[in-house]
Amino acid sequence: MNDTTAVVTGWSVVSPFGFGAKSYVDGVLGGDIAARPVDAGEVVLPDALACTVRGLDPAAILDGKGIRHLDRASQLALATLSELVEPGLDTGERAGLVLGTALGSVQTEMDHMRASLRARRPHLLDPKTLASGTMNCAAAQCAIRFGITGPNTTVAGGRAAGLHALDYASRLLAAGRADRVIAGAVEEYTPARAWLTHHACSRRLEWLGEGSAMFRLEAPGAREPLAHVLAVTGRVAVDRDLPAAVVACARDVLDRAGVGAAAVWAAIDAGSSLRERAALAGLVGLDALTRVPGAEGIGDTGAASAAFAVATALGLVGRWPEAAGRNVLVMATDPNGAVSGALLRLGGA
Amino acid sequence: MxxxxxxxxxxxxxxxxxxxxxxxxxxxxxxxxxxxxxxxxxxxxxxxxxxxxxxxxxxxxxxxxxxxxxxxxxxxxxxxxxxxxxxxxxxxxxxxxxxxxxxxxxxxxxxxxxxxxxxxxxxxxxxxxxxxxxxxxxxxxxxxxxxxxxxxxxxxxxxxxxxxxxxxxxxxxxxxxxxxxxxxxxxxxxxxxxxxxxxxxxxxxxxxxxxxxxxxxxxxxxxxxxxxxxxxxxxxxxxxxxxxxxxRGARVHAEVLGYGLNCDGEHPVAPSRASVARCMRLALDDAGVKPREVGFISAHGTGTKLNDVTECEAIRDVYDGRPPPVVSLKSMLGHTMGAASALAAIGCVLALTGEFIPPTINHRQTDPDCGVDCVPNVARAARVDVVQNNGFAFGGDNAVVVLGRYAGRDR
Known part of the structure; x- marks a missing residue:
């Protein structure tokens, strides 16, 4: 719902392909697949394979106590932010952070209840993990560890959470509440998420994945933009007709940006169903929809799905000369009926 | 700012x-x-x-x-x-x-x-x-x-x-x-x-x-x-x-005059006096309101030792030692978590239109370290024009909303 242009001037990811943007772009453009056997020891998993981030060791990146006791989503977010944050630029009172999530760290929440049911007394939870029990833990930890003391917001937006974060962050800039905002999304692979996704039948790709993608947003002018965020908007399929809502939402995005469907060079969907993809192809054309490789190789990254789609678009800047100055549409849908879209104009022209 | x-x-x-x-x-x-x-x-x-x-x-x-x-x-x-x-x-x-x-x-x-x-x-x-x-x-x-x-x-x-x-x-x-x-x-x-x-x-x-x-x-x-x-x-x-x-000829309850948000960036559970004060100032500035115009403050007021004293100190910092009444709806509602500051905002609007200040119930003796007029136990008749509604969270995530009586013209 944002018509005021913000620009992306930096980004980073931690993905099953590795740490940092380069490994991610290499993996996506190379068609790599990160799925590997998963093993949670005595804990039973519904999956034989998953796309997990290996070698995550926040204590190696960040000093400070308590890092090891944080939930996995918070650790992934901290690792991602550490690759992006520039002290002074992205820190202090005029810097904000907006982080998208779907379920927070549902593993921590379920662990707390499990402890309550099993402990000698029902409130004897592990005190070291209490801070991870609310959804805002990852964003707050980012603020605490890096000194980002402007707006700090956690947005629950399902698969489109990264687009909700972009929209919310753009509005913070437009309202003058911050000079720079890092916006993104994070998702963890844990037994709790694996089982809940399994029971909800909400997995959209062959394997589950995890990771985090973050973007620095600011008003145009200060630095060479990697992309302009031309428009972000969402809607709800009240009649549950998601394909129709995808088309309506994409039209809204294009109208707001003042861009015709024929001028969409590439459309990237964050794990849509075949029917939704077909509907989108009807609007922007099959060429646009198939122009850029998908991120299937990192699996279904849940709350981070749309953020990774944005990362894919940004990853083309400098890699594919023909991408410079092009319009890229990112779409995400959720089983609860929410649909979001964003239009980016890539820099490098 | x-x-x-x-x-x-x-x-x-x-x-x-x-x-x-x-x-x-x-x-x-x-x-x-x-x-x-x-x-x-x-x-x-x-x-x-x-x-x-x-x-x-x-x-x-x-x-x-x-x-x-x-x-x-x-x-x-x-x-x-x-x-x-x-x-x-x-x-x-x-x-x-x-x-x-x-x-x-x-x-x-x-x-x-x-x-x-x-x-x-x-x-x-x-x-x-x-x-x-x-x-x-x-x-x-x-x-x-x-x-x-x-x-x-x-x-x-x-x-x-x-x-x-x-x-x-x-x-x-x-x-x-x-x-x-x-x-x-x-x-x-x-x-x-x-x-x-x-x-x-x-x-x-x-x-x-x-x-x-x-x-x-x-x-x-x-x-x-x-x-x-x-x-x-x-x-x-x-x-x-x-x-x-x-x-559309609608009845207007109140005006949302402004808000402020920030993050302590210090501690996962303990609030920061300076940061909480900064958030209140951001909200009042955004609303274009001077502290002396505020008729009462709907506090975050959880009833914990640390929150209440930190919040009251921050309020005194912002209000130059002379705060208006500071009440906590959590005394009545309990801590309704994500609903807390929304229900409190509605309470503020009802207080503006109904010309009363909601009480802080269950009150016996005010902590001198808090030192505020919390409108103990009984609501007070009062016509106020501006109300400040505080909300703080674990993680140091603060948001303050300022609401005002709507007169239909520029304040």
Whole structure:
């Protein structure tokens, strides 16, 4: 719902392909697949394979106590932010952070209840993990560890959470509440998420994945933009007709940006169903929809799905000369009926 | 400091409240004025073995009285509360949902724990029978965003962004602030914003583990205060531009004058006096209001030792040692988490229009380290023009909203 242009001037990811943007772009453009056997020891998993981030060791990146006791989503977010944050630029009172999530760290929440049911007394939870029990833990930890003391917001937006974060962050800039905002999304692979996704039948790709993608947003002018965020908007399929809502939402995005469907060079969907993809192809054309490789190789990254789609678009800047100055549409849908879209104009022209 | 956002003036034209002291706006207002308490032994979960059993639950709530399009049985408790409160707010605004559906909107709802009762039940199934025995319908509805999409689906609103703010116990104020900016900037014609949460065993256990639960009553600013009572409920406000409200001849409850948000960036649970003070200043600056214009402060006022003294010190810093009355609705409602600052904002508006200051109940003796006039136990008749509503959260996430009497002209 944002018509005021913000620009992306930096980004980073931690993905099953590795740490940092380069490994991610290499993996996506190379068609790599990160799925590997998963093993949670005595804990039973519904999956034989998953796309997990290996070698995550926040204590190696960040000093400070308590890092090891944080939930996995918070650790992934901290690792991602550490690759992006520039002290002074992205820190202090005029810097904000907006982080998208779907379920927070549902593993921590379920662990707390499990402890309550099993402990000698029902409130004897592990005190070291209490801070991870609310959804805002990852964003707050980012603020605490890096000194980002402007707006700090956690947005629950399902698969489109990264687009909700972009929209919310753009509005913070437009309202003058911050000079720079890092916006993104994070998702963890844990037994709790694996089982809940399994029971909800909400997995959209062959394997589950995890990771985090973050973007620095600011008003145009200060630095060479990697992309302009031309428009972000969402809607709800009240009649549950998601394909129709995808088309309506994409039209809204294009109208707001003042861009015709024929001028969409590439459309990237964050794990849509075949029917939704077909509907989108009807609007922007099959060429646009198939122009850029998908991120299937990192699996279904849940709350981070749309953020990774944005990362894919940004990853083309400098890699594919023909991408410079092009319009890229990112779409995400959720089983609860929410649909979001964003239009980016890539820099490098 | 924050540059004040130029743009449309934003007014509250509809409100809905689901709370432990009253379901429905009129009932909620009467209970605030009477100083009722929602505290009672828990019925939603088993408290055997806990150091206490008192919570502030919503009782006598029949979801079907408000939720018509959707099947209430298929919604979690937080989504039921929020959807009912949204329906109330639209009715209170004198609007037909069909009229709203033709306009561009935003549905933004704050929550701390989302469908925490469902998550607890899923975990119980896992512990007792194994993870393959979790109920699929619960797994499908626990993503917190579903609270916002349920409101949109119930009211038939398709042209909306529907999202949930997960910024813990100040999330209600975050949502109101987001709505304020969306209308000021012309990005939405109307906003349904607020907060919702349900009590749960897990939340009760976590606050007990932190040693932050008072065993019998929440006594903010009292010398013998011992902590919070966990609570539940939802508050939803309908915001629109003053221009839009005037064009349709709507009754205006109050104006949202401004808000501020920031992050301590210091400690996961202990609040920072300087940062909390900075957030209040951001909000007052954004509202274009001087501290001496504020008639009372609706405090975060959890009733914990640390929050109340830190908050009162910060208030004295901002108000140059002479703060107006500082009250805590949590004394009546319990700590309703993501709903807390939304219900408190509604309470502030009702106080503006009803010309009273809600009391801080359960009060015996004010802690000299707090040193505020908390309007002990009995509501006070007063005509105030501006109210400040504080919301703070674990993680150091602060949001403060400033509301004012709407006179229909520039202040």
């Amino acid at each position: 924050t540059a004040q956002v130029a743009g449309r003036r934003v007014v509250v034209t509809g409100m809905g409240a689901v709370s432990g002291i009253g379901v429905g706006l009129r009932e909620f207002a009467a209970a605030l004025r009477a100083g009722r308490s929602a505290a009672a032994p828990a019925t939603s979960f088993d408290t055997t073995g806990f150091p206490s059993d008192v919570v502030c639950e919503v009782r006598g709530f029949a979801a079907g009285d408000w939720i018509r399009t959707l099947d209430p049985a298929r919604l979690g408790r937080a989504a039921q509360f929020a959807t009912a409160a949204a329906r109330m707010a639209v009715q209170d605004a004198g609007l037909e949902p069909e009229a709203l559906a033709r306009r561009r909107g935003l549905v933004t709802i704050g929550t701390t724990n989302g469908e925490s009762q469902d998550v607890d039940e899923l975990t119980s199934a896992d512990v007792r029978h194994g993870p393959e025995h979790m109920r699929p319908e619960l797994a499908r509805r626990i993503p917190p965003q579903t609270i916002a999409t349920s409101i949109a689906r119930e009211l038939g609103l398709s042209d909306v962004d529907a999202r949930v703010i997960g910024t813990a116990c100040s999330a209600g104020n975050y949502a109101i602030g987001e709505g304020l900016d969306a209308i000021r900037l012309g990005l939405a014609d109307y906003v349904l914003c607020g907060g919702s949460d349900a009590v749960s065993r897990k939340t009760f256990a976590a606050f007990h583990r932190l040693g932050l639960v008072d065993p019998d009553a929440c006594r903010p600013f009292d010398a013998e205060r011992r902590g919070i009572i966990t609570g539940e409920g939802a508050g939803v406000l309908l915001l629109e531009s003053a221009e839009h409200a005037a064009a």
